[in-house]
Amino acid sequence: MLASALLTTATVGLLASSASATLKISSALSVIEYTPELWAIRQASSSSGSSSSSSPSIATITNGGVANIVTDTSVDLASNAETQALRQFATHKNLRIIYTVAEVAYRLVARSASATTVAGLKGKRIGTMPGTSAAYFVERILQDVGGLAPSDYTVVSGNICMANPCGAGSLPYMLAHGTIDAAGMWEPTMQLVLDALGTAGVPHTVFQNGSVYSEVFNLHSTSEKLADAAKRKEIVAFLKLLDKAEAQFAAPAGPSDAIVSLVASSVSGLAGNTSLVKAVWPVHTWTGDLHADKVLDVLVQEDAWVAHVDRRSAMSRETLATLIDASVLAEARQG
Known part of the structure; x- marks a missing residue:
């Protein structure tokens, strides 16, 4: 996913009195994935009945991500996709992954006139955002499913879109108008791609493979925040709240109307569009855990790509293992 530079500057006050906040969280406010953090603290605030000092895990969320936590010592927690974590960990070995909030199986959509198989995209124009997790996804699915090397297709840079109408230069507009043959990006841009193609009556094919x-x-x-006993206690308390929020997000019956409303009103650019939130909900898996071995496998494979893009040497598996700290979640779940 894109670094925080493209996100709108905003601050979300989680309680009426931000002066009493003890945790500062930096998250990408233009993505749905961060919203369990917001829901967790809103629910804690509601259950406490006030913003008194006894309220559990009082926090604020500011727009940003891992780039902020490694440069601003006032930030205690940060959320981002693994691509940005790898980018920052290369030069900031004190960064730690302590919880997986969500996993999202990205989608690649092609005009059926261009291709109905991944292999059929050879020689085609693929829209994405270079240097991001979406670009990595495009390369992986074209290689692993279609057997295509990067030299077999042309990557075209396109922009995300959060709400209709999607303007020129955005991936939904470009694919609907035939400027590109296929597009791969995170949500809700891909849902808006599908909507644009449907409106234009353009036959299309969706490719999605979460195992790739x-x-x-x-x-x-x-590491410094986690070594501070008082701060670690606050972080552990927040993970307990987040665990409860994740269970509600992952409810088999689907999200409550209150959760959908919160997401639609809290993600930059969605402008309260609950229908769009519901449409992309099935693409998101609310993990609410930390599967260290699985995450490490992803990091090792992806860092080879990030290192190439960033023109540095890839990190070893042993080095990348130190990026993950499962002890905090284990502590939160004791007793």
Whole structure:
């Protein structure tokens, strides 16, 4: 996923009195994935009945991500996709993954006139955002499913879209108008791609394979924050709240109207569009856990790609293993 530079500057006050906040969380406010964090603290605030000092895990969420936590010591937690964690960990070995908030199986959509199989995209124009998790997904699915090398197709840079109408330069517009043959990106851009193609009456094919690539959207801290006994206690308390929120997000019957409303009103650019939130909900898996071995496998494979893009050496599996700290969640679940 894209670094926080493209996101709208915003601050979400989780309680009426931000002055009493003890945790500062930096998250990408233009993605759905961060919203269990917001729901967790809103629910804690509601159950406490006030914003008194006894309220559990009082926090604020500011727009950003892992780039903020490694440069701003006032930030205690940060959430982002694994691509940005790898990018920052290369030069900031104090970064730590402590929880997986969500996993998202990205979608690649092609005009059927261009291709009805992944292999059929050879020689075609593929829209995505270079250097991001979406670009990594495009390369992986074209290679692993279609047997295509990067030299077999042309990557075309396109923009995300959060709400209709999607303007020129956005992936939904480009694919609907035939500027590109296929597009791969995170949500809700891909749902808006499907909507645009449907409106234009353009036959299309959807490719999705979570075993090839799913975005892993993690919550991070730093070794210094986790070594501070008082701060660690607050972080552990927050993970307990987040666990409860994740269970509600992952409810078999689907999200409650209150959750959908919160997501639609809290993600930058969605402008309260609950229908769009419901449409993309099945693409998201609310993990609410930390499967260290699985995350490490993703990091090792993806870092080879990130290292190439960033023109550095890939990190070893042993080095990448130190990016993951499962002890915090284990502590939160004791007793």
